[in-house]
Amino acid sequence: MGKAAVPPSVTNLIQTFSELPGVGPKTASRLAFYLLRGKSDLALRLATALQDLVERTRFCSICYNVTEADPCPICADPARDHASVCVVEEPLDMLALERTDQYAGVYHVLHGALSPLEGIFAEDLRIAELETRIRQGDVSEVILATNPTSEGDYTAAYLVQRIKTIGTRVTRLGRGLPMGGDLEYADAVTLTRALESRQEL
Amino acid sequence: MARPSRLQREVGIVLARRDHGEADRVIVLLTPEQRIDVLAKGVRKTRSRKAGHLELFSKTEVLLSRVKQSWDIVSQAEAVTVRAQLQDDFSRATYARYVAELVIRFFEGETSRQLYDLVDATFERLETAAPAALLTRWFEQQLLALAGFRPEWGMCVGERDAELCREPLRPRPTDRRAYGIDAERGGALCSDCLARHRNERGVRALSPSALSWLQALQQRDYAEAASFDLPPATARELAQVMDRYIAHHLERRPSALRILDG
Numbered sequence: 020m021g022k023a024a025v026p027p028s029v030t031n032l033i034q035t036f037s038e039l040p041g042v043g044p045k046t047a048s049r050l051a052f053y054l055l056r057g058k059s060d061l062a063l064r065l066a067t068a069l070q071d072l073v074e075r076t077r078f079c080s081i082c083y084n085v086t087e088a089d090p091c092p093i094c095a096d097p098a099r100d101h102a103s104v105c106v107v108e109e110p111l112d113m114l115a116l117e118r119t120d121q122y123a124g125v126y127h128v129l130h131g132a133l134s135p136l137e138g139i140f141a142e143d144l145r146i147a148e149l150e151t152r153i154r155q156g157d158v159s160e161v162i163l164a165t166n167p168t169s170e171g172d173y174t175a176a177y178l179v180q181r182i183k184t185i186g187t188r189v190t191r192l193g194r195g196l197p198m199g200g201d202l203e204y205a206d207a208v209t210l211t212r213a214l215e216s217r218q219e220l
Numbered sequence: 221m222a223r224p225s226r227l228q229r230e231v232g233i234v235l236a237r238r239d240h241g242e243a244d245r246v247i248v249l250l251t252p253e254q255r256i257d258v259l260a261k262g263v264r265k266t267r268s269r270k271a272g273h274l275e276l277f278s279k280t281e282v283l284l285s286r287v288k289q290s291w292d293i294v295s296q297a298e299a300v301t302v303r304a305q306l307q308d309d310f311s312r313a314t315y316a317r318y319v320a321e322l323v324i325r326f327f328e329g330e331t332s333r334q335l336y337d338l339v340d341a342t343f344e345r346l347e348t349a350a351p352a353a354l355l356t357r358w359f360e361q362q363l364l365a366l367a368g369f370r371p372e373w374g375m376c377v378g379e380r381d382a383e384l385c386r387e388p389l390r391p392r393p394t395d396r397r398a399y400g401i402d403a404e405r406g407g408a409l410c411s412d413c414l415a416r417h418r419n420e421r422g423v424r425a426l427s428p429s430a431l432s433w434l435q436a437l438q439q440r441d442y443a444e445a446a447s448f449d450l451p452p453a454t455a456r457e458l459a460q461v462m463d464r465y466i467a468h469h470l471e472r473r474p475s476a477l478r479i480l481d482g
Contacts, residue, residue, distance in 0.1 A: 040241075041241055041242060133479070135314075135317055135321070135475045135476040135478065135479055136236050136317065136320070136321055136324070136475065136476065137238060138475060140475075140478065140479060141479065168275070169237070169275050169276035169277075169307055170276075172307045172308065172313075173307070173310070173313050173317075176307075176308060176309065176310035176313060177310055177479070179310070180310055197266045197267060199267065200267060204269040205272065206271075206272025206273045206275075206299055206302070207272075207299055207302045208272055208275065208299075208302045208304055208307075209272045211304065
């Protein structure tokens with residue numbers, strides 16, 4: 020069976036699917052043929068959802084979260100504490116923090132972490148915007164909630180250097196043992212940090 | 221049928237990592253024999269038992285499951301030395317990234333025990349009190365030698381009348397004329413050769429002080445080199461000339477130190 024056996028509209032969809040992360044050519048073909056065979060409204064609903072995604076979403080001009088309304092609902096909420104800014108790497112990190120229901124401040128999304136080897140520098144992240152925001156607004160505390168990884172720590176160390184010159188209070192999320200984990204499997208760094216930040220009961 | 225796999229124990233230094241798939245990471249590992257990319261599955265999840273043992277720059281004992289024509293997979297990891305200082309101190313963290321970047325750009329596949337020992341010792345010194353810039357300059361000289369790019373700082377690499385100049389170079393602070401650095405020919409130039417080659421690509425003037433430092437950094441061990449005072453002006457000159465020299469041979473500028481520029 021030659022390539023011509025598959026119409027261009029299907030090949031095109033397969034090609035497009037396989038550009039997604041974690042989707043190989045096999046999965047891409049399977050998805051395309053499922054849409055072809057499946058109930059016709061699934062493909063149309065998907066098309067509409069994708070179109071909405073592109074046309075209706077944008078970045079919040081304050082926190083750079085993905086939003087349909089600018090400013091985003093969190094930045095526009097007067098009940099939120101706008102003096103406390105929590106800095107996260109990705110919008111998904113923000114969602115994780117929101118699920119805790121414990122944080123009443125606002126956010127700032129960097130859209131990545133510094134990684135010079137992969138060519139990600141300060142100017143590729145929303146760092147200048149964060150600085151401007153701190154300088155202009157009444158921000159009393161910046162909470163660094165970058166990932167507890169080498170890249171996240173490096174980004175946090177870089178941010179500390181830049182924000183400290185402005186004179187705002189900077190804090191970092193506590194680092195220690197995850198719930199449900201076993202001490203025996205904890206690594207030395209995590210245990211050290213857990214010991215350092217132990218609390219009086 | 222399952223492909224044959226075998227387990228292999230290795231001790232290696234984590235040079236770099238990149239995200240892969242949903243929750244996995246590719247780890248660039250330098251062992252005493254080779255530089256390899258291995259796959260650590262699920263390490264981006266907080267519940268991962270391996271994650272903390274595979275942080276950047278740590279020396280880790282790993283159990284690799286080798287699968288033919290596929291990734292080597294990390295099935296167990298236990299950190300031997302964790303370099304926490306290289307995570308928390310921004311300047312040291314930056315120099316450590318530079319050290320790792322140079323190793324990655326200059327070496328691939330099979331490597332030598334000397335390289336492993338050099339990188340291990342450099343990270344260890346970088347974590348303690350060592351002056352990071354001086355240590356990095358020393359590391360550059362040692363690494364270039366191991367990579368087969370050992371610059372000639374002891375005699376002139378210039379050419380006169382189609383013959384090599386080979387003039388021994390003994391820079392003194394009282395020298396009136398500048399020496400030169402020639403990235404293409406791979407070494408230093410005497411004052412006469414600098415004048416002759418000045419307009420060629422990769423040729424620049426070099427102060428007597430910078431040249432004598434390059435000689436010392438190349439020939440002496442670290443402790444000895446570090447016992448002299450490096451004047452700030454020479455430190456800046458060395459950083460610039462080595463940046464250009466290395467960029468010339470890599471055909472690209474290393475990116476890690478760019479963050480200190482601005």
